[in-house]
Amino acid sequence: MDCTNEQLEIEAALDGMEGISNPLFNLSKRTLVLSGKPQALTTARVLIQKIGYRVEVIADVDQARSVQKISWNRLLFSLFFAVLAEILELLSSGATVQRALVVLSSLIAIFLAGLPVYLQGISALRRIKLNMNALMSVAVTGACLIGYWPEAAMVMSLFSIAEELESQASNRARNAISRLGELAPDFAHVQMSDRSWKSVAVKNIRVANLVRVDAGDRIPLDGVIQAGQSSVDQSSVTGESLPVEKLVGDQVFAGTLNTTGSFIFRVSSLESESTIARIIRGVEEAQASRAPMQRLVDRFAAKYTPAVFCLAIAVAVLSPVFFDITVLNAIYRSLVLLVIACPCALVIATPVTLVSGLTAAARRGIVIKGGLFLEQVPRLKTIAFDKTGTLTIGYPVLVELQSLIDDDQLVWLKQCCVSLALQSKHPVSRAIAAGIDAEQLQVEEFEALIGKGLTALINNQRIYLGNRRWLNEIVPMDAHIQSLIMSHESAGRSVSLLADSEHILALLAVADQPRPTSARAIDLLHRMKIRTVMLSGDNKISANLIATQIGIDQVLSDLLPEQKLLALKDLQAESPTGMVGDGINDAPALAGAQIGFAMGAAGSDAAMEAADVVIMDDDPRRLVDVIQISRQTLHVLWQNIAIIVLIKGSFLLLALLGYATMWQAVFADMGTSLIVVFNSLRLLATSSSAISPSFS
Template identity: 50%
Template structure:
């Protein structure tokens, strides 16, 4: 990776990047690309100082054109600005690709607006909006989140109001939304339900009267027309809007089919088809709401108010949104914690399952972190607020999941492209069925009827809705387990994980040295000798000394005189007139107190990855203490599970080679490497990328960020990880439990299986029904059942991923 323009670590999927003035300039500049108008992806804009002539443009086109995620390139050579339309491509990947050409790409600021559209919850509305806004000036990007009913619009400032008006012209009610607010809900009215019930009665009556020949044809037609109007006015309105915008969605196709049935005298069937379609639409909307609520429920975890300490010492209930950073908050037993914070007073157990996925409550004491949305146990706590409500761990989870929903997964992008070809093809087939066979047998009414049935079958709603429902269900299921996945692409790609590299400190180990061995080297009172060591250790800020001090924090200490730190070696001090040293192997050798026997003993411990310090008086070593960053019990189990899934493991550590090898053996890792710089870790990841399958990297520190960014999937240990590592990673493990990674791989494989099942269901049943229709054995109402029934099947199948 070539570094340029300062450090760049890839973060969460960024918003569409643009430069407003440059877009206007671009309109007068030359754009060699063949595709104009907005693209349903992301737009990232970069300033490239070295790009000012067609030579550089050609180089960049040749390099970025090889990336499958790139949809379109826009060049403004006068302003040296490149616009890259892409499907969820990493910003760092674009920068690296351009850096390989000897040029530096600097990201430019973005202007985006979140628009809530209550009526937008399926690909039908998405296609309408895309076609309407795609050609409008000033619109730079469209990113749809159907599950949350939110459109993220990239635009010039003056283009927002025209865009909102254009959406209103489609019969929708757009509203500028804020990040993290609940999805807009369709307000069900009792009037609609009554109309639908009356339509059902009328449709059934028309069918019975017609088949039993109990009424004249004009009365049957009148009752059927009433059923159509009661259940289908909204369908006709939407269908007319779609046709005006040259869009053949399900509403347009259904309107044509019902009208065609009426024109050829099939009144009862037209009524039944429109009624069944309205009922199926209602059931599908309810089913989608269940999947949508899997994410929306996160918003309800945090309480609306918190009990805040006032300047005069009193406590007052305050809206969470108004609580200032650094405020002192009290939470009673059984209450939900309203904001992220650090415990100041009290001790309690806290149920963190909503954030970390941990099944058991976690004990909290002074200094421990608290998360908004978690449930306090049986003790009262007072804590200091460490994050604003909009930046709490819970808020960031919700925001990341919402952004992830908006990113198209590979299967979803394939389905979107396929559906754009599929629908026109079936419509042309329907026209051919209506016009060609009657030329030979003269059965116009019969073949027109079959063509109308084909029109109903033609809509690819089941196919298109199958992927986002499955992806969102997978993302929600992962969030419940404490696994925050930042995009459907990463969820889907997880099944290909074949190599996983892991940092050591804080990832496989606790990241905090602990005392593992203590041995008395002389015949003396053990408690007395250990007390001497503790009295020196507590006065040192070295991690090894601190580990010894923590181990004996409740034991009595001695007074120390003439205390001094010995850089790189240890400490010394005088206790009861006796000069003592507490230090490492090097200090013992400098004091001339090392022996062959002691040397051999130290060598054994150091080969086990332990740091050894000794307590010495002026004549001899008195005691030996070994400290190590110990392996988490869950790490060994996680490695076993990964190996069972066919994932090979590699540890990349900056620690010494002996320590790395020792931890690697304890964890059961395939290969362990030590003494690595960040650039070495990056090189190791790049070497793995040439092999089969996907490459993952797990880390928690700033030094892991380059490797996390370069890996196909970066995993961050979010509880103790640095902000840089968390922002750079694609998947955040909220409780630092490595066992979540094999769980992620299994979930990815389950999601992929469900996606394949849904596509097979949607296409298979459509294909069968097309054949049945062409042979004349299908009716319009059967077509409705086939189309909407498959939609319901794929929705319910996708929601299986939500099961615990």
């Protein structure tokens, strides 16, 4: 089982069967997972065997092997005897012995290559199903009956070889994502109870174990760094092109590469629940889903094949009556039509293209949860963004320190700011501490007053760091200071003041800042003719300031979560609209959008569940990559359909006019399938990205 058509055939056989629920196909592993009662599972196995498939029960899907892999030796021997039959036919003078050798060589070739085809073909004909194997069985048998033995042998041999080539090429697309799982090592250095280090199989490592990673090693599991620091290449998970600095407390992901230093991390999830495992699982589930375009093509193929089959019968029966051709010639033309009627190229065109697109996205750290969303993304005309943490970095940073006393006191001012700020974990305090490079002074009698600020004795002097309202009670502010504060607040900044018991000493302004890549992402979206809207719960001043800096088209501010959802519905009434957020705080809006995009979702179960498209990185330019990949995928899909229609239509006409042979028909049919597959595989090699300097 390696073709969507075969999946549909098995689904039809199991359809309506009681005791079986949610059959899960994995064409890349050639497995089918069935859930149900033992008796029902036994019945299902018998039904699948009746339609021509061999069933092997396995204990673990991950250990599945191909149970229908065709032996290349058998195929090559088949081709040898088919060629031998052709040569003997050319050299034959019509003697009985020579003719017998031609027939014998042909039969051997047909048996070696065609036995699986005949088994499934006969089973399909019994059930009045005109699948690929049924058509080929009838065509080859018909060619033998009218004496075209060498051609029948060659057609069956070439068909089987092309089928295997097509299967392997299709599996290349389906298996590409699974190779991500091979990046994580099988063994890791784990700290034992006696504090010694031992190499342990990753599958035996448990949550909370301490693992050591040396420079040049791949990280075996997800976890949080406890000691050491390094740079980690996270491209396999997030798609980031440059290594990321990792310090104590930072998260690391399985399958990523430790490039420089060594560190120890505490395991946070088992191998089966690592971020990379969830990416693979998400893409495999997406591959198993059937997109609207695929359902449309399947319905067309279901009508196309019987229609051509009826046409072939009509040609065989009516052509000798109405046209000046022999019965033998008419039958031959009908057999050529049967070969052309094979729907395989048409049926595989959509899934192999969508699978390639899904895999290309996953390689950039983007999980698209199904072909449905891959088809819908190019239709988006508007994209709405949450502000905080999506377009901005999501936390305050110090943007200005303004001294209000003599400049020669600036070093001391900075030391006071840092000394107080380091005593608190408030986001504003953290921003001040991170934004000032100064020596810490000794602090005594420290107090943190909720809603007000911080105070302590520094060098026996009482120093205050807090908001305007509180400090105005301690130290009256003149009009100049009030004016400075208002100018910062009008720019969307939060103001803190440093003071002693008599004077305001300094003004500190902090603000959330746009991500460095947000403006570029918005510009690229505008070039794609996509309107951008900001939906923010922040105040109008702050929201408009960020929007102006990065070029957002429209701003809706001061929105509560339920108001965001209503605003999104209004936008969707105007045009197809997607919503971009962090997947946690704005989960309702993501769920209500036509397509929800979760940014920065690496390591977040909630974000993986909330959105239709999950972007592991927090770079907004990845959104451009999603749109680009989706558009390229649809472009290749329509290319494939056009190729199939052109080639099939041309050979249909040639067959009706008597200019096509069975050789040419099988080359055209299977050649079309291979063209479609390899054209789709181009998506896996797509290198252009919004992150790349060469992207335009």
